[in-house]
Amino acid sequence: MTDSNEILSIKNIYKVFGEDPDTAMEMLNNGAEKDEVFDKTGQTVGVFDASFSVQKGEIFVIMGLSGSGKSTMVRLLNRLIEPTSGSIKLNGLELTGLSDAELLDVRRQEMSMVFQSFALMPHMTVLENAAFGLEISGVAEQERHSRAAEALSQVGLGEHGSSYPHQLSGGMQQRVGLARALANDPTILLMDEAFSALDPLIRYEMQGELIRLQQEQERTIIFISHDLDEAIRIGDRIAIMEGGRVVQIGTPEEILRNPADDYVETFFKGVDVSKILKAGDIAEHNPASLIKVNGSVHPFEASEICPYGYLVNEQNQLQGIVPTGDIAGQSPDLSTLQGLQIDRHESIYSDTPLHEVLRKVAEVPYPIPVVDRCGAFRGTISKNLLLETLSHG
Amino acid sequence: MSEFSLLDPFQFLNVPLGEWVEAILNYLVQNFRGFFRAIRWPIDQVLDGIEYVLQSIPPLIGIILSSLLGWQLAGKKMGIFCAITLFSLGLIGVWSESMTTLSLVLTSLFFCTLFGIPMGIICARSDRVERVIRPILDAMQTLPAFVYLVPVVMLFGIGNVPGVLVTIIFALPPLVRLTNLGIRQVPADKVEAGRAFGCTPRQMLFKVQLPLATPTIMAGVNQTLMLSLSMVVIASMISVGGLGQMVLRGIGRLDMGLATVGGAGLVLLAIFLDRLTQAMGERSNADNTLHWYETGPVGFFVRLSRSAKGQQPVAKTDP
CATH class of the missing domain: 3.10.580.10 (CBS-domain)
Structure with missing residues (x-):
């Protein structure tokens, strides 16, 4: 993988939750640890000096236990949460300095998100839900409905356009969520624990679906997960987060054979080696x-x-x-x-x-x-x- | 005069609230009467318009139209229910008074939604505004109506228009509160999804927040209507016509028959309005998959006209 393939580059991103992030940042720059910052200022460091880059067309999994900052991390990427400091570059475009209008364009065209809780609009039909992103972007009704219908058929829901979300099962609802994100034809798909709320069988099926979609369309996907088996199955590369830090980045094999520290090693302890290694x-x-x-x-x-x-x-x-x-x-x-x-x-x-x-x-x-x-x-x-x-x- | 006592300091410390209010009121009456008279104008126009329409519709046509409306909004049962309540109103001989009361209530509802919903939206967006507005709403709801009845008469005179005004004061708070609540209770993940797909604040309001808050807002409309109805009786003290005046006259002359007829009319009207608005609220979160033009009398006529046009290739069969 060469640098010309790099689509998203994250450098030294920090996120401090609290009233006075400047003081906390100063302490962190002077080498303070996050516990120290919390003791002295009462502010929480959500993401601590995270740097990584994502290549075009790969599924990049950010993995960690709850509280490790992975959900914060993905929201920093489309600035649903404002980063305290650092740089996020999408195809060379610096996202942290964008004006509100430019940021809206990025969210409408470059990045779409799929949520753990599906977050579908109950008052809209499945088709309208899938067309939601396009509607927000001001695409004319006919075009957005045909594009939404296409996205729905991609995820195998072509026939359910006129149903309402509550009439569908959880797995089907998340397919609608996926179709809504795909209809926008985004450069990057952000998936925040997208399959965690589904039962294991459906989850396995959806993972297969995602891998199939990715092979067809060569889309870049950033996938958040706390499930190691899921990460290993769908991830081309995995970033492991602990306490707001990115501790290790690599392919599943690399991490398994050469864990960066004890935390990563214990994380991989229960994993069936025979399924990862080839x-x-x-x-x-x-x-x-x-x-x-x-x-x-x-x-x-x-x-x-x-x-x-x-x-x-x-x-x-x-x-x-x-x-x-x-x-x-x-x-x-x-x-x-x-x-x-x-x-x-x-x-x-x-x-x-x-x-x-x-x-x-x-x-x-x-x-x-x-x-x-x-x-x-x-x-x-x-x-x-x-x-x-x-x-x- | 007793000595200054620390245990009861209010013998020496007091705020002459009553005198202040009187002074302010006198000042307003003397200097701003024209201004307050001007406020009457829009209310007058709306009230006159509504009352003219309601009074000029013959009772039977009115009953049929309301029943069709009920059917459209909430099905055939509702239509029959509307017909029965309105027919009873006519039977006990208070049709005209009911229409006057209904026009008062609808006028007050019109102005309540005009101000209440935007106020609720602003409250939902800013905690600071909410902190300021909440005690005002508390005062509007708990202050006995008689307290502001007199100043309103001094400023606006008597008659239906000041009656509508006091009704607005009393009936506005629940709509503001429930609009505020409805928007604040929109699930955070839906709002986040809206943001993630690039909603402007305006799009967020109209495409996500208001649609999801509609059932709660409709509950607010329902409450506003009910409070308006209860207020028109008190407002009849400042010479507001309609059912309230029948009740007041009946009590004044110890004519229990008259008072009861007026009261029964109010109850029938209240039941009619309550069921209708509740049905509207339920409809907004209903799980039917049909469009509004596929149900009720409109759907009936649409089907009728479709079949009248013969065997056109209408694949759409209603489930």
Whole structure:
């Protein structure tokens, strides 16, 4: 990911809740902690020196427990809450200094929000609700209704336009909330715990829906969640917040393998590692076990340590697996090796989650080869390696 | 004269409130009578207009029209109910007096909504304004009507117009209070959603706050109507016509029949207005999916005209 892909950049954002934020800011600039600020001035620091950047087209999850400042953080982005200091840049446009009118334009065109409580208007039909943002922007009735109807059909509610929100189930209501946000065709979608109020099955379904929509439209989504499984499932990258600070930012794998501190580690403790890590993440690549075949056999060392040799061609494509014990020191030609190789060897794709490879690894006697989607050899996973990885989580 | 005592300081300390009020009133009467007379004018116009219309409609037509209105607003049952109450008014022989009272009440309602709803909106937007206005509303509601009846007569004279004025004073507070309450009770998440989608304060008011506050505001309108009705009896003391005057005359002459007829008329009118406005309030938060033109007599005639036009491809079948 390059910097040219950056769509939103947040630098050193602070939010102090209280009567006299200037004093609190001065204390913070002089190195005071938030507890100290609270003791001396009675003011709460909601967000403490947060910096991160969001790339175009990714789902960026901000995760934390309640009180960690994640909901405040997302409201700072569209200035529903005014930041005390810091800078927020959207496509290079500084949002913190905007006038009221410019801010309204940003809210109408660039950012739409989906709420935990749905926040639909009970006096409007589903179609009118979906068209709400457009109505506020002053789009003519016919156009906004056709755009709203389109957004509704995107979320699978095309037929319910004339119903009222209270006639729909929770999951359907949140689909209306999503359609309302999508109808505006925003650059960035802000989702504040959008699925937290739904029951687990519907939540899972909505997550799938969101991933599908994002793949279709390449929209940038900032998603707030307190649910780690949800964050891992939908998030391209996750920012973890604790007590108003952003403690770590990274892909789920990065954070899992390399937690920044104890807090993050305990957070990830209960997580099922086998669902996050993929075969490619843990595959070991041992050059000694490779046998390059290219019409003829390249010289290789069949060592005692590697009981199996993996035949790869010029393009690094896996051709077969040979038990090295059978070669017994001789320098065989291609046909001998082909005669020795194991019939119908198994292999797994590098993007398969670990929990799906357990059975295969257990079934075959050799460390199972891992190949990417093009068939290129990426390494092997032995039983030992797998058990070791899983026991770490 | 006793000695100065700390335990009872009010023998020496007092504020001559009564004298002040009298002085101010005298000053106003002597210098600003023309101004107060000018205030009468708009009230006079509205009252005359409404009364002219109500009195010139023949009773039977009036009953039919009100029933159709009731049907439109709240279904067939309401229509029948309206017909029964109004028909009873005619039966006990107080139709004309009822219409006078109704025009007084409607005039006061007109001015109450004209001032009350905007005042309620301002109160909802600013805590400071609310702090100032609340004690004034308290005073308007609790001050005995007789206290301001006399100054009103001194400033505005007697008759229907000052009667409407005292009615407004008494009936305005609940509308202001309930408008204020209704807007403040709009759920915070709806307001936040409005802000997040870029509402200007004006759009917020008209597209989010007022629609969501409508049931509460309608309850305020209902209360204002009821208070207006109870006030027209007291206002009849300053020569306001209608049912109130029947009651007052009946009491004065110990003619219990006359007083009871007037009283019964007031009750019937009150029931009619109460049910009608309540139905309007319920309608605004009702969960029907039909448009207003698909229900009631209008819907009936719309369907009638559609079917009269023959088999046009109207796919819309009422559920």
